[in-house]
Amino acid sequence: MKQLVISVLGKDRPGIVDQLSSLVVKHHGSWLASSLTELAGQFAGILHIEVAEENVAALSEELLNQPQLLINIAEGSDSDNTADEQVMITVTANDRVGIVQEVTQVLNSLGISLSEINTHVGSAPNWGGLIFTAQLLVPCASDDQRNLIQDSLESLADDLMVDFSDE
Known part of the structure; x- marks a missing residue:
């Protein structure tokens, strides 16, 4: 079996996920994971598909020809990094230009690779801003590493809060 990672972008409309999932089923593939969203009127998604090697070319051709x-489409590897404990880090702060870069730079400086990142900016009615x-899924081996991550992130700003939860 081959692992495929597929990114999809297009004007949002009803039926896109059905369209994609129908093609996967048509070519006897298995939809393993996905992250799909609407952003500024655009459908944006990434899929992890498993399909028999003999069906990869036909599935790929049909996917690439979707109007x-x-x-x-990128071929994934069979390596499984789930052996590492995953921890979800939630970072909350007043929004400002460059905050995503600041947070990811801290993690990069600690040699930590992001498994997943989801960000959101919303109003704070009580504060007027x-x-x-950000929710960040990262491999984390020890309490000492968690403490280092927390201290490093919280040193970015007085208003930045960091919470951990095990995945």
Whole structure:
């Protein structure tokens, strides 16, 4: 079996996920994981698909020829990094320009690779400003490493808060 990672971008409309999942099923593939969202009127998604090697070419050709969708396909590897404990880090702070770069730079300086990142900016009605929230899934081996991550992130700003939860 081959692992495919597929990115999809196009004007949001009903039926895109059905369109994609139908193609996967048609070519006897298995939809293993995905992250799909609407951003500024655009459908944006990434899929992890498993399909028999003999069906990869036909599935890829059909995916790449979908009207009104920009699709990119990359072959994944069979390596499984789930052996490392994963921890979810939630970072909350007043929104400001560059905050994503600041947070990811700290993690990079600690040699920590992001497994997943989701960010959101929303209003803070009681404070009259915008609140930034990021959820970061990272491999984390020890309490000492968690403490280092927390101290390093919280040193970015007085208003930045860091919470951990095990995945």
